[in-house]
Amino acid sequence: MGRRQIGAIILSAGRSTRQNGFKPALAIGPNTALEHCLRLFASAGLENVVAVLGHRADELLPAVRKAGARPVIHSDYDRGMFSSVQAGVAALPGTVAAFFVLPVDIPLVRVLTIQVLLDRLSANPEADAIVPAFRDRTGHPPLIRATLRGKIAAHEGTRGLRGVLEQSAVVSAAVPDQHILVDIDTPAQYQRAVGLWQRHGIPVPGEARILLDWVCGKNSDIVAHSRAVAGIAEKLADAVHAATGIPLDTDLVVAGALLHDIAKGHPDHAAVGASQLRSWGFAVALANIVACHADWDPADSTPVSEAELVYLADKLVWDSRPGPLDARFQAKYERFAGDPESRQAVMQRWQQAKTVCRRVELVIGRPIDPFL
Secondary structure, three states: OOOEEEEEEEEOOOOOOOOOOOOOOOOOEEEHHHHHHHHHHHHOOOOEEEEEEEEEEHHHHHHHOOOOOOOEEEOHHOOOHHHHHHHHHHOOOOOEEEEEEEEEOOOOOHHHHHHHHHHHHHHHOOOOOEEEEEEEOOOOOEEEHHHHHHHHHHHHOOHHHHHOOOOOOOOOOOOOOOOHOOOOOOOHHHHHHHHHOOOOOOOOOOHHHHHHHHHOOOOHHHHHHHHHHHHHHHHHHHHHHHHHHHOHHHHHHHHHHHHHOOOOOHHHHHHHHHHHHHHOOHHHHHHHHHHHHOOOOOOOOOOOOOOHHHHHHHHEEEEEEEEOOOHHHHHHHHHHOOHHHHHHHHHHHHHHHHHHHHHHHHHHHHOOOOOO
C-alpha cells in the first residue's frame, strides 16, 4: 500500500469550550496546534490530507492551504466531533485505501508513529483498523481501512468513532510515542504539552524500549544487549550526578543506551543508526550518542557526558552479560591470534576504553566493578 493510497483527516471544527483560547491556534513551540498536525502528515509523505474546519474557519484556512491540505468547511460542527469525522471521510478521494483520524487537540504525535501504524496495517490484512497504544492505553490517530467508510457514514453517532471501531476488527499497536495520549483540551493540559514539546526529541525510556523492540525485535540478542547496556548506563549516570551534581540527562542516557545498536549488522552501524534517528525526528544529541558509541576519545578537561557513559556501558557488556572491561577486551584480543592488524585495532580500543573508565572512576570516586 503506497503513501498515495493513504489519507488523513484532521478534526479542527470545534469551539474549544474547555480551553481559554482557540485550540487550533494555540502555539506549541514554533507552530500552532493545527500546524503541528499538518506538518505531521506532510512529513510522513501523505498527499490526501483533509482538514475539517468549522468554528473560526477563516482564521485557519491560510495554514491549511499553505500545507497543501484540503480544507472542508463543516457548517454543522455543533453536532459533535463524529459529524466532523463523517464530513472528513466523505471528502477523501475514492482512491484512498486507508486513512488516519487526528483531532487537532492531539498535536504532538511523532512522525515515526505513522510509519509503525502503516507497518502494522500491512502485517494485519484482516484488521479493519490499527489503533496506537502506549503503556497499554490506546490513543490517536487510529488508522482505518476505507472498507469502513460506509459504516462510518451510516453510523447514527452513538459513542462516535469509537462506537464504529468497537463493532469492527481492530488491532492495537504499541508505538514509541507517549504523545498519542497528550491532548490540549484544557489549560492545564496545554501547559503540559508545551513542556513536553521542549523534550520532544528525547524519548522517555518507555518510548525507547518500544522503538528498540520495533526495529530489532526479531534479533533478541541485540535487544538483550541493549537493555543490559541501558541498565549499567543509568547506574553510572546516577553515580556521576550523586558525586558531582552534574545535571546529566538520564532519559537521554537510557534512550541512547537502548538505541545504540538499532542498525547493528549494517556497515558503519553507528552512523546508520544515528541517521535513522534523525530521520525520525529525534534530537541531534541522541543521534550523536549513537554515532559515537563505538569510539570515544574525550578531552581530559571536559566533564563526563551522557555519550561517554553510554560508550563505557557498552564496553562493560559482553553479549547481554555485564563484566569487567579487561576481560572483555582480552577475549577479543585472543580471538584475533594470527591477525596483527586486528589485534592492533583491539588494543587501540582497549586503551581508549580504559581511559574513559578511569575518567568515570575518578569522577565517582570508586571502581566501576560494583556496577556490573
